[in-house]
Amino acid sequence: LSYVESKKIQYYNIFRSFCKGNSSAVVLGELMCEKLKVSTVEAVCNKTAIDLAGEMRCTFPAFSGNRLNLEKHVLKSLAEKEDFDGFITYIRHPRKQAEAFIKEEVQKYIFTDNKDKARNILKKHVEDIKNLLSQALFTATEKVKKQRGDPDMWVKELSSLLKDQLTFNTICCQNFSDINNFDFLKEETEKGLVSVIEEVSSLSLDKMKEFRMKPDQILIDQLCNCCWVTCPFCAAVCTNTLKDHSPDKHNVPFPRPSGIKGWHKTGTVELVIDFCTTSVASDKSFRPHHDSDEYIPYKEYQKAGEEYATWQITPDESKLTYWKWFVCRFQKQLEDHYKLKFQGRGEIPSEWRKHSKEEK
Ligand SMILES: [Zn+2]
């Protein structure tokens, strides 16, 4: 039933064309153009998407490095917008926020900042396919004429000449066996292709969203295919570029205060202000599981279970200004989010408040 349904329009068009008194050559030409239109649109969209992704990978700073570079741009954009919800998404599901960033920037690049460039890439691919079609029509027609072939052979020749660039399912030629003037068939097809090419040239770039290749998805696949495990203390993302890099431990270059992830002093509302790299050098202990009273010294954090054992947190005093600014700027929102406070042992050092957004 689905097969018959899918053929309905096609057969209706054939029927209608014959009713108008058109010859078989005209009808087959029309049918061919209809098939070529569908596959041309798809090929042009896929090629344009691949080119645009490649172009952005070279020229757009956020996409022209590795994931760590991408992350810096994600954080820069979050800070510029002072978007607390975005920050929370980033802290809890960093990959989700990175993907949202890529989608947003790609949209802006293609539809606002580089509209003309994007259109020109599409037009170039339409032009290439136009030349390919015209060449294939000529070659197929000449061969069929020379070998005294039939319409079936003409369709097969054409498909095989185009198959690397355009794919379409074959046309059943039993209704067209009376065609013998292949020059006329070629002319009729060429006539129809003029409007096909015109239509494809004026396609909206939005059409790319309907096909297999999407510029944002290509970039997501290239940039996000790495380790996304987050630090059990501060939620910073492991920077390893391999998805599964065991036995190498997870590692972060830029730790954050653990309060960002909601760590607090047991039995109090005091959020932890220490960076995880400071904590692991201290003589303090932590309780890895809410449902257990077991405390583990920070210095032996790797004994706290699988989630901790797979991390290499190097004691370090370097603290990124960015996160100091973040905690100060969003203190209230963080406190409300976790229903905890930066007070007592979690008091924000007054020196942190001196940092401006521009400084980070
Ligand atoms: Zn950490």
Ligand SMILES: [Zn+2]
């Ligand atoms: Zn990792």
